[in-house]
Amino acid sequence: MSETNPSEIDREHSGNGDSGLRQLQIEHGSFLAYRRRFASGDGMARPGIVFLGGFKSDMTGSKASALDHFCYAQGLNFLRFDYSGHGASGGDFLEGSISRWTADALAAIDHLTEGPLILVGSSMGGWIMLLAALARHERVKGLVGIAAAPDFTEELIWPDLSAGERARLVAEGRIEQPSDYSAEPYVITRTLIEDGRRHLLLGGPIAITAPVRLLHGLADRDVPYRMSLWLGERLMSDDVVTTLIKDGDHRLSRPQDLERLRTAVMELVQLFESSSARSPAR
Numbered sequence: 630m631s632e633t634n635p636s637e638i639d640r641e642h643s644g645n646g647d648s649g650l651r652q653l654q655i656e657h658g659s660f661l662a663y664r665r666r667f668a669s670g671d672g673m674a675r676p677g678i679v680f681l682g683g684f685k686s687d688m689t690g691s692k693a694s695a696l697d698h699f700c701y702a703q704g705l706n707f708l709r710f711d712y713s714g715h716g717a718s719g720g721d722f723l724e725g726s727i728s729r730w731t732a733d734a735l736a737a738i739d740h741l742t743e744g745p746l747i748l749v750g751s752s753m754g755g756w757i758m759l760l761a762a763l764a765r766h767e768r769v770k771g772l773v774g775i776a777a778a779p780d781f782t783e784e785l786i787w788p789d790l791s792a793g794e795r796a797r798l799v800a801e802g803r804i805e806q807p808s809d810y811s812a813e814p815y816v817i818t819r820t821l822i823e824d825g826r827r828h829l830l831l832g833g834p835i836a837i838t839a840p841v842r843l844l845h846g847l848a849d850r851d852v853p854y855r856m857s858l859w860l861g862e863r864l865m866s867d868d869v870v871t872t873l874i875k876d877g878d879h880r881l882s883r884p885q886d887l888e889r890l891r892t893a894v895m896e897l898v899q900l901f902e903s904s905s906a907r908s909p910a911r
Contacts, residue, residue: 655736657729660718662710663688664741665701676745676770676901677706678894681734681761683752683778685808685815687716691882692751692775692890699891705898710737723803723816726824727782731760738765747771747897749890752778752852752879755860759830762837771897774843775890776879777860778852782825785852786817798822809851831863840868840900842893844886846877868900 648665678700680693688709700707712730714722734757738746746768750758755777762769778785790798798804798819805814841864845857854873861869872893877886 651741653733653736653740655732657724657732658713658720660711660713660720660733660737661688661716662708662737662741663697664706664708665697666706667704674744674905675705676747676898677708677742679734679738679742679746679748680707680709681748681750681754681757682709682712682715683754684781685715685722685811686751686754687711689716690751691880692749692887695887695890696749696894699894703895703898706742708737708741710734723818724820725818726820727756727760727828728824731757731764731828734761735764738768744768745770745901747773747894747901749773749775749894750777751775753781755779756781756828756830759835759837759860760828762839763835766837766839769837769839770901771839772837772841773890773893773897774841774845774857774860775881776845776849776852777843777857779856779860780825780829780831781852781856782822783829784831784856787822831859833863834865835860835863837864838866840897841866841870842897843869843871844874844877844881844889844893845871846874846879846881846886848876849879851879 651662651664652659653662678696680696682688688711693709697707711718712733713720714725738761748758748762748769755774756779758772759779762772794804802819804817806817808815843857843861845854847854857871861871
């Protein structure tokens with residue numbers, strides 16, 4: 630993972646609109662967010678972009694940074710943040726859960742954005758993205774999933790545990806698993822698994838009707854591409870496009886992958902703006 634350096638983020642493109650770092654305090658602690666805002670001079674509400682990162686990732690990653698620069702170039706409001714226990718945010722990662730990180734996302738959306746939104750979720754952030762879209766359906770106008778991993782605690786982690794690991798997780802409250810992305814192991818807690826069961830989505834229709842674009846690598850060893858196919862089937866939206874990248878890995882951070890991401894986001898921005906232009910003024 631890249632090292633979080635909030636001061637570097639804060640200096641990028643400074644002086645444009647109401648931009649900079651914000652610290653939000655909510656019931657379970659504080660977390661750090663960065664937003665870039667542009668004043669709207671034409672009266673048209675353009676959709677803002679919100680990036681939702683993955684498990685143990687931070688807001689300085691390549692996809693978040695690429696989107697930030699893209700939104701700056703396009704004059705689009707942009708928000709990225711570190712969940713509590715992640716990156717530069719406060720809190721203990723081991724106390725984290727899908728409930729807690731979704732609450733972080735909703736607090737960031739409610740306090741640091743306005744108007745229509747397009748949510749972009751990477752890996753676990755794809756699950757948070759869906760939960761946030763369901764909770765703020767009136768504002769969310771499109772979704773982009775990058776190796777989206779809804780229900781990953783139940784569909785990917787739990788089935789992969791041996792009987793002994795499950796027993797130890799229940800008895801001790803945590804187990805450690807090796808990580809391909811860090812020298813430190815991933816710590817899986819009983820709280821993460823049990824809380825995740827309160828938010829499972831893939832067992833039935835998902836009441837999201839906004840357009841959705843899903844990007845997934847066929848060479849993803851962490852989240853199999855079938856998760857995006859399954860998600861596409863469950864979404865109630867009629868406008869779901871799933872793109873499978875044959876040589877793409879889990880991160881999808883190569884230049885060609887980032888270009889696909891920018892293209893997907895811009896397509897949804899243009900869809901919203903085209904739809905808004907056709908709608909009668911109220």
